[in-house]
Structure formats: C-alpha cells, structure tokens
Amino acid sequence: MIINKIMAEKNKIDIFPSGSRLTNQRRIILDYLRGVYTHPTAEIIYKEVKKKLPQISFGTVYRNLSFLKEHDFILELKSADGCTHYDGDPSDHCHFVCMQCGRVYDLEDKRFKKRHTYCEKTAVGKICYCRTNYYGVCKNCKNN
Amino acid sequence: MIINKIMAEKNKIDIFPSGSRLTNQRRIILDYLRGVYTHPTAEIIYKEVKKKLPQISFGTVYRNLSFLKEHDFILELKSADGCTHYDGDPSDHCHFVCMQCGRVYDLEDKRFKKRHTYCEKTAVGKICYCRTNYYGVCKNCKNN
DNA sequence: TTAGATGCAAAGGGTTTGCAACGTC
DNA sequence: GACGTTGCAAACCCTTTGCATCTAA
Numbered sequence: 272m273i274i275n276k277i278m279a280e281k282n283k284i285d286i287f288p289s290g291s292r293l294t295n296q297r298r299i300i301l302d303y304l305r306g307v308y309t310h311p312t313a314e315i316i317y318k319e320v321k322k323k324l325p326q327i328s329f330g331t332v333y334r335n336l337s338f339l340k341e342h343d344f345i346l347e348l349k350s351a352d353g354c355t356h357y358d359g360d361p362s363d364h365c366h367f368v369c370m371q372c373g374r375v376y377d378l379e380d381k382r383f384k385k386r387h388t389y390c391e392k393t394a395v396g397k398i399c400y401c402r403t404n405y406y407g408v409c410k411n412c413k414n415n
Numbered sequence: 416m417i418i419n420k421i422m423a424e425k426n427k428i429d430i431f432p433s434g435s436r437l438t439n440q441r442r443i444i445l446d447y448l449r450g451v452y453t454h455p456t457a458e459i460i461y462k463e464v465k466k467k468l469p470q471i472s473f474g475t476v477y478r479n480l481s482f483l484k485e486h487d488f489i490l491e492l493k494s495a496d497g498c499t500h501y502d503g504d505p506s507d508h509c510h511f512v513c514m515q516c517g518r519v520y521d522l523e524d525k526r527f528k529k530r531h532t533y534c535e536k537t538a539v540g541k542i543c544y545c546r547t548n549y550y551g552v553c554k555n556c557k558n559n
Numbered sequence: 560t561t562a563g564a565t566g567c568a569a570a571g572g573g574t575t576t577g578c579a580a581c582g583t584c
Numbered sequence: 585g586a587c588g589t590t591g592c593a594a595a596c597c598c599t600t601t602g603c604a605t606c607t608a609a
Contacts, residue, residue, distance in 0.1 A: 436582085436583050436584070437583080437584095438582080438583075439582095456573090457573080457574080458573085473573095473574080473575095474574090474575075474576075477573095477574060477575070478575090478576095481574095481575095497572085497573075498572095498573070499573085499574085
C-alpha cells in the first residue's frame with residue numbers, strides 16, 4: 272500500500288486498489304482533505320463536501336475516510352477532544368494538538384522532525400511506525 | 416498540579432486538591448491503576464474495581480478517571496481501538512500500541528526515551544508537553 | 560452486466576449527565 | 585451540617601451498519 276503513496280507523490284496520480292471504484296464522493300473528499308491545512312473532523316468534512324454534493328450522507332463520508340485511511344491516502348488522528356481528525360497528508364510528520372479547542376496543526380519546523388528508527392524490535396513487539404503529538408494552547412485560543 | 420506528582424513520588428502520599436474528597440471509590444480506582452502494568456480501558460477498570468466495590472457504577476468510574484487525569488495522577492491514552500486507555504503512571508514515557516488488539520504497553524527501553532524539548536514556542540502555539548506512540552503488532556497477537 | 564458504492568435511517572458503543580441519596584470533612 | 589460524591593438510568597454523541605438503489609468499470 273506504500274506503493275500508492277509513492278505513485279501519488281511521484282506521478283501526481285492516485286492508484287486506487289483494483290476492485291475499488293473512484294466515485295465522485297471519494298474524489299471530492301480526498302481533494303478537500305488535500306486542499307486544507309487544518310485537520311478536519313468527519314463532521315466538518317461532511318459539511319464542506321455537502322456544498323459540492325448536497326446529497327452526500329454521513330455514512331458515505333465515514334466509509335470513504337475509512338477506505339482512504341486503509342489505503343494510506345490519508346491519516347487518522349485521535350484527538351483529545353473526542354473526535355477523530357483527518358489529515359490529507361499521509362507523510363511522516365508531527366502534530367500540534369490544542370488542549371483547549373482540540374484543533375490539530377502540522378508542525379513543519381525542523382526541530383520537530385522525527386528522529387526515530389523504524390521496524391525496531393522491542394520487548395513487547397515489532398514497531399512499524401510511530402507518531403508524536405505535541406500538546407499546548409494554540410495561538411487562536413490564546414488570543415481569545 | 417505538578418506538585419501532586421512530585422509529592423506523591425517523594426513522600427509516597429497523595430495530595431488531593433482541597434475541596435475534593437478521598438472516597439473509597441477514588442482510592443481503589445487509583446490503587447488499581449497503579450498496580451497494573453497494562454493500560455486498561457474504563458470498562459476493564461469498572462469490572463476489576465467492582466470486585467472490591469460491587470455497588471460501583473460506570474458513572475463513578477468515569478467521573479473519577481476524569482478527576483484523576485485532571486489532577487495529573489493518571490494519564491489518558493487515546494488508542495486506535497476507539498477506547499480510551501488509562502495509565503496509572505503519569506511520568507513521561509512512551510507507549511507501544513498494538514494495531515491488532517488495541518492494547519497499550521509501556522516502552523521502558525532507553526532507545527525510546529524522549530529527546531524532546533519542552534515549552535518551546537512554535538508557529539502555531541507554545542508546547543506544554545508531547546507524547547509519542549509506537550505502533551506495531553504485539554507479541555501476544557503475533558503468536559495467535 | 561455486476562459488484563462496489565451510495566443514501567437513508569436506525570442501531571451501536573463508549574462516555575456524560577441529572578437527580579436524589581449518601582458520606583466525607 | 586454542608587457540599588462533594590455516588591448509583592442509577594437516561595441521554596449524548598460520534599461512528600457503524602443493513603438494505604434497497606445506483607453507478608463505475
């Protein structure tokens with residue numbers, strides 16, 4: 272499935288798994304996620320996509336998010352606000368989670384680049400990947 | 416609130432915030448969490464604590480977990496399995512999350528000690544703390 | 560043509576909450 | 585005695601699912 276990611280990045284095309292179909296709904300959800308720097312919840316995605324596809328349902332949004340995550344097109348982020356947030360950029364990077372509003376931001380700064388080794392064996396199991404979240408209060412909340 | 420943690424560690428006593436009360440339920444939930452190396456969900460905690468306090472309810476468990484987390488006696492961990500897991504050790508350490516069963520393990524190994532700086536300012540806000548999760552399949556699942 | 564995807568609505572499952580009774584300080 | 589806490593049950597909220605219909609390949 273990593274192939275998908277590499278192909279998408281190199282050729283600017285998306286290779287969906289054979290057997291699956293590229294519907295309007297799927298295309299628009301993925302495009303929306305790739306076009307925003309925020310990390311919206313399913314509800315926000317639903318509302319935004321509904322502007323282009325008024326008939327879309329929550330079930331379709333959730334099913335597509337699940338599909339896109341399963342095939343490494345997007346990232347699923349569990350936030351402390353109780354909602355799952357989604358990230359259109361599946362590449363390896365860190366996040367800043369606001370403890371007040373629950374918003375999730377990317378941390379582009381080199382200081383927060385990963386320094387972890389992958390596929391290491393540990394006492395409890397073999398590591399496939401890791402995720403680091405930085406917590407604090409975002410500027411938006413601080414100024415209110 | 417960090418004071419609580421320090422006091423607890425140095426003097427082996429718990430300083431609960433003034434105004435709050437140390438009930439049997441609260442004591443037993445905290446003791447249970449401190450006595451296990453697993454990172455149980457609210458449901459498991461409920462079932463275990465029920466053995467000592469057959470009358471306890473889910474509401475009480477959740478209210479106490481929320482209280483203990485709020486005052487830095489325990490850690491709340493959002494797992495990919497959809498359940499919140501709880502850690503009786505609020506000190507700074509990393510976790511291994513099993514992608515199959517959702518179980519959460521401590522990573523004691525020095526290789527996974529934190530190397531992050533705290534209270535750093537970033538473009539999106541000031542960092543208070545950070546958490547790193549390592550994902551993989553645990554030995555328990557691999558052998559089944 | 561046909562199996563995968565959608566829309567709708569109902570169900571699921573973890574967590575929170577209102578309220579009267581209880582128990583700690 | 586006052587007020588924080590409990591037990592119970594209902595409510596909440598996010599997410600999943602069954603089913604008939606639709607549609608991409």
